[in-house]
Amino acid sequence: MRVVKAPDVRRSEILAAANQLFQTQGYSRTSVDQIVNKVRIAKGTFYHYFKSKEQILDALADQLVLDMAYHSEQIANHTQLNAIEKIVTIISEQNRLQSEQQNVVDSMHLPDNRQLHERINIKIVLTFGPILATVIEQGNQQGLFDVKDPLSTIQFILAGSLFLFGEGVFNWPPEQAQARIQSMIILIERTFGAQPGSMIIALNQCLNEEKR
Structure with a gap:
């Protein structure tokens, strides 16, 4: 079932996941795919909130x-x-x-x-x-x-x-x-x-x- 969340909640989740990955494996070694997988969202959802x-x-x-x-x-x-x-x-x-x-x-x-x-x-x-x-x-x-x-x-x-x-x-x-x-x-x-x-x-x- 697709989970719909408030935009500010979803944006915060993406930021938190990216931040955790940056801290554990470094910015340069973190990909958008890894962020998407960690949050469990579609890549299109990521690009709805962030361009890159x-x-x-x-x-x-x-x-x-x-x-x-x-x-x-x-x-x-x-x-x-x-x-x-x-x-x-x-x-x-x-x-x-x-x-x-x-x-x-x-x-x-x-x-x-x-x-x-x-x-x-x-x-x-x-x-x-x-x-x-x-x-x-x-x-x-x-x-x-x-x-x-x-x-x-x-x-x-x-x-x-x-x-x-x-x-x-x-x-x-x-x-x-x-x-x-x-x-x-x-x-x-x-x-x-x-x-x-x-x-x-x-x-x-x-x-x-x-x-x-």
Whole structure:
């Protein structure tokens, strides 16, 4: 008997099946036929929702950014953390979510997916900028920071870090990547008007975890 499901349910099932296959066997080794067989649908049903496997990756990447934004907003609204603690916790949570979707993240960085990678980076800047700007403004009020334009400042930092440390862009050797992380931490402290050394240990740990 043919099972008819609501469009949003069927679409979610296709995404979940594709994501599981990407994580277990890799994006490049996953075919549309495998996704179709896993969901137990006709290939025509798949193409009703997605034009290609690449469009599946696009949707999963979008969902990853939305998930990261949701968790970041929860942290930004936390009443028990100061601004520095929130920034560190947000970075740690982003690292965790990206690690759970590592095959999706790695696939975004493939040369053939350069346009997707650039589009996601733009979305990250536009999505996370306002969230982090509210945290920086809180830091201003707490006397931890002195930033005149929190949104423009954090968007500049985000865009620069995504390009400088993006996979497949510069491919820094480990020692050069570490040197640039240290320079970026100092730059962030100075740009935020933070007390020298107040963010170094915590940010160093988070940013180095991100590069592992």
